[in-house]
Each structure stands twice: as C-alpha cells, then as structure tokens.
Amino acid sequence: MTGLWVAVVVAAVGSYLTKLAGLSLPGSVLTHPRVQRVAAFLPVSMLAALVAVQLFDGGQRHSVDWRTLAGMAAAVVALLLRRGLLVVFLIAVAVTAGLRLLT
Amino acid sequence: MTAAAARGAAARRPVLRAAVGIGVYAAAFGASFGAVATGSGLSVGQAMVLSLVMFSGASQFAFTGVAAAGGSAVAAVAAALLLGLRNAFYGVSLSRLLAPRGSARLWTAHFVIDETTAMAVAQPDRDLQRYAFWSTGLILCTLWQLGTLGGALAGSAVDPSDLGLDAAAPAVFLALLWPALRRREARWVALAGAVVALALVPVAPQGVPVLAAAGVAVLAGLRPGAVASPEAAS
Numbered sequence: 001m002t003g004l005w006v007a008v009v010v011a012a013v014g015s016y017l018t019k020l021a022g023l024s025l026p027g028s029v030l031t032h033p034r035v036q037r038v039a040a041f042l043p044v045s046m047l048a049a050l051v052a053v054q055l056f057d058g059g060q061r062h063s064v065d066w067r068t069l070a071g072m073a074a075a076v077v078a079l080l081l082r083r084g085l086l087v088v089f090l091i092a093v094a095v096t097a098g099l100r101l102l103t
Numbered sequence: 104m105t106a107a108a109a110r111g112a113a114a115r116r117p118v119l120r121a122a123v124g125i126g127v128y129a130a131a132f133g134a135s136f137g138a139v140a141t142g143s144g145l146s147v148g149q150a151m152v153l154s155l156v157m158f159s160g161a162s163q164f165a166f167t168g169v170a171a172a173g174g175s176a177v178a179a180v181a182a183a184l185l186l187g188l189r190n191a192f193y194g195v196s197l198s199r200l201l202a203p204r205g206s207a208r209l210w211t212a213h214f215v216i217d218e219t220t221a222m223a224v225a226q227p228d229r230d231l232q233r234y235a236f237w238s239t240g241l242i243l244c245t246l247w248q249l250g251t252l253g254g255a256l257a258g259s260a261v262d263p264s265d266l267g268l269d270a271a272a273p274a275v276f277l278a279l280l281w282p283a284l285r286r287r288e289a290r291w292v293a294l295a296g297a298v299v300a301l302a303l304v305p306v307a308p309q310g311v312p313v314l315a316a317a318g319v320a321v322l323a324g325l326r327p328g329a330v331a332s333p334e335a336a337s
Contacts, residue, residue: 011162030194
C-alpha cells in the first residue's frame with residue numbers, strides 16, 4: 001500500500017508542477033508547432049488506448065464482459081445524440097448495472 | 104455605484120452563473136471519480152489527495168485506471184502526467200491573460216485546468232477574464248472535493264461492479280475523447296493508439312500499453328510535413 005501512496009503523491013505533485021511550468025516557462029518553448037501537435041495528440045491517443053485497454057482487459061487479460069460492452073454501446077449512442085459527459089457516464093453505468101441485475 | 108462599476112457587475116453575473124453550473128457538474132463528476140477510485144482499490148485518503156493536489160479529472164481517472172488494473176506505480180504516474188501535459192499549454196495562454204507575478208503564480212497554477220481556461224479565454228476583456236478564471240476555479244475546486252469525498256465514501260461501501268462502475272472509467276475516457284474525433288487526423292491517431300495498446304496487452308506489463316499509445320502521439324506530432332492548427336482534446 002505504501003508504494004501506491006508514493007505514486008499518488010508523486011503523480012499529484014507532478015501534475016501541479018506541470019501547471020506551474022506552463023505559467024513559468026518562456027512561451028516560445030511551448031508554442032513551437034511540433035510541440036503543440038504532439039501535445040494535442042497525446043490525450044487523443046492515450047484516451048483511446050485507455051478506452052480499449054479497460055474494455056477488453058478489465059483487470060483480467062482479454063476477458064470481455066458483454067454487459068460492460070453493452071453499457072459502452074449505450075454511451076456511444078448518447079454521445080452521437082450529443083449528450084454531455086455526465087449523461088454519458090450515467091447511461092453507461094446504469095445500462096451495465098441494469099443488465100447485471102437482470103442476468 | 105458608478106455607471107462603469109454597474110456595467111462591470113452586470114457583465115459578471117452571467118459569468119458567475121456559468122461558473123456555478125460548471126461547479127454543480129464538477130460535484131457530480133467528482134462523485135463518480137471518488138466512487139470509481141475507492142471501488143477500484145484506492146483508499147478514501149488517496150482519492151482525496153488526487154482530487155486536492157492533482158486536481159485534473161482525466162489524469163485522476165487515468166491514474167486510477169492504470170493503478171487499479173495492477174499496473175506498476177511508474178506506469179500510473181506516467182499515464183497521469185502525460186495526460187495532464189495539456190495543462191502546461193493552457194498556462195501559456197493564461198499567463199498572457201492573467202499575468203500572475205511572483206508568488207501569485209504559485210497558487211494560480213493549481214487552478215489551470217480545462218474548465219478555467221475555457222471560461223477565461225471566452226471573455227472579452229481582462230477584468231472578466233480574471234473574474235471568470237477565479238470564480239470558476241474556486242467554485243469548481245470546492246465542489247470537486249466535496250463530490251469526491253461523497254463518492255469515495257459511497258464507493259467504499261458497495262461492490263463497484265454491482266453499480267456498473269466498471270463501465271464508468273471507459274465511458275468517461277470516451278466522452279473526453281469524443282470532441283477531438285471531429286478531426287480526421289485525430290481519428291487516425293486515436294485508432295492507432297487503441298490498436299497499439301491492445302496489441303501490447305498480452306505481452307507488456309499492465310500500464311505499458313497506454314504509455315506506448317503516447318508514443319503514437321509523439322510520432323504523429325513530429326511527422327514532417329503536416330502542420331495543422333492543434334486543438335487540445337478536453
């Protein structure tokens with residue numbers, strides 16, 4: 001458990017220092033077009049990877065729970081209907097929980 | 104009250120209303136983070152330290168996701184920090200708008216996140232920009248903490264999979280990713296990131312697949328030739 005605590009503190013302080021660096025570094029470093037492109041792509045590729053890994057590898061390697069997938073499918077429908085993050089979240093959770101209750 | 108001051112107060116009202124709206128939303132989002140965090144093995148204290156100090160929703164979910172799946176501490180830290188890198192770029196715009204000097208920079212930095220940046224840059228003048236940044240930041244931060252605490256206490260009391268919370272984190276990630284997918288280039292980057300990560304799942308230690316996806320972003324960004332105007336995903 002101590003290892004997890006160290007990770008929590010390091011990640012949290014690192015997150016703060018990232019924000020501080022943005023306010024403090026000379027703008028020219030961070031406004032370079034290549035740097036900006038990498039920064040814009042980082043959340044895109046990482047969030048996509050997180051979705052994929054969590055769905056198809058939910059803790060146990062390559063075991064997929066169809067109820068979680070159904071919840072995600074409902075989330076996609078909500079996104080296509082232009083619902084906000086919170087509604088999408090609630091729908092995914094409710095559908096998954098509902099199916100688990102019924103099956 | 105002078106005419107100018109009255110105008111200023113009138114202009115601030117809709118900003119404050121929007122800030123309160125964002126805050127209410129943050130309370131609910133924070134509650135879901137708290138529930139997912141304790142549901143996946145973090146203590147209430149750890150969830151609170153993440154909300155209080157890390158204070159960046161996507162990074163907090165990423166840290167929890169990688170750590171909970173059994174990823175190494177290093178992988179969890181790296182995933183959270185890489186995902187939070189966009190906050191540094193918000194700082195570049197905000198330091199122009201807010202011009203924090205000296206020690207003011209130290210506490211301003213904590214509030215540099217998606218929502219405060221979006222609210223500040225949307226305002227027409229310096230005074231409103233500052234007002235939007237601080238009202239959004241302080242309200243959101245307060246409600247984010249309260250939401251996290253409530254969710255964390257609730258999440259440690261029930262079985263998370265009964266509540267369907269295993270679908271929560273992927274749904275949040277997908278919703279955060281969604282607006283960026285309007286751009287064709289971003290769709291390719293997202294697809295490549297997901298494919299690379301899935302391909303590595305059977306062979307690499309937990310957490311590494313997500314970091315490898317970061318490599319995809321670096322390659323795509325440094326690719327010679329294409330220089331489009333970047334827009335950060337949430």
